[in-house]
Amino acid sequence: MEYVGTALAEMTMPQISPLAGEPIERADAERLAGVLKALADPARLRLLSLIQSAPEGEACVCDLTAPLGLSQPTVSHHLRILTEAGLLEREKRGVWAYYRLVPTAIATIADLLTPPRKRATKKAR
Amino acid sequence: MEYVGTALAEMTMPQISPLAGEPIERADAERLAGVLKALADPARLRLLSLIQSAPEGEACVCDLTAPLGLSQPTVSHHLRILTEAGLLEREKRGVWAYYRLVPTAIATIADLLTPPRKRATKKAR
DNA sequence: CAGCAGCATCGACCCGCCTGCATATCAGCA
DNA sequence: TGCTGATATGCAGGCGGGTCGATGCTGCTG
Structure with missing residues (x-):
């Protein structure tokens, strides 16, 4: 636990080597x-989809429990994992905890998977 | 096991709903x-990277065991999982089994993750 | 202040998975 | 045919993870 940082940030910033080019490092x-x-x-995945398609692009735990058919502790558990992974951000307003997608988080993952294609290769242009 | 089909194919063909738009279905x-x-x-991930960056874009088990530091049965196990997922294809030549990436498999996954962006919307061009 | 509602945390159970060892299978070769 | 080498499969141990019930914590409200 105590690892509440964003795992995605560690990949985005020091530019983790994408799944292409030379063999990926163990780390x-x-x-x-x-x-x-x-x-x-x-x-x-359903949580991300539900939150993303929610009215204001945000949702609290009580809104997500029913659609998923899971208990409230379990939903909180998943939301925690997604947040620690850097995919969700949490904002507590009053008694409710609102979750929303971190803007470009998922797109960043997608870019790490896809080879050069058209993005990375246009650096020294 | 007997489920040797390609899981990716089931997503690619009937066009699984991407992680965007309306809430994703349970299935x-x-x-x-x-x-x-x-x-x-x-x-x-390292296996995919190693195979993709291999001389001919292909590699046999004996080439992958050492770089990974895993036993041969374990490597075969991982290759099997990747193949069943539709990410790798296997070709047996003589005593060796050569694995190579399924061309657009990973890109397909990446597209399923990213919202509209530029791909899906430019069909009627 | 007492009560309540929304969430997070804890503890526990159970299942699935990663790994290695042993073994089976199969192709090439003497 | 019998042997050797490259893979695949079976089996078992150990660990991590998904789930829930119970509980603790915190704002809101009467």
């Missing part, structure tokens, strides 16, 4: 696997 | 989570 593989592990769960 | 979430689960492992 990079573990970091990327960690974030992917947060995504690789049906309940968490 | 779609499970399929997508299944493929992501195959990716969410350091050893498998």
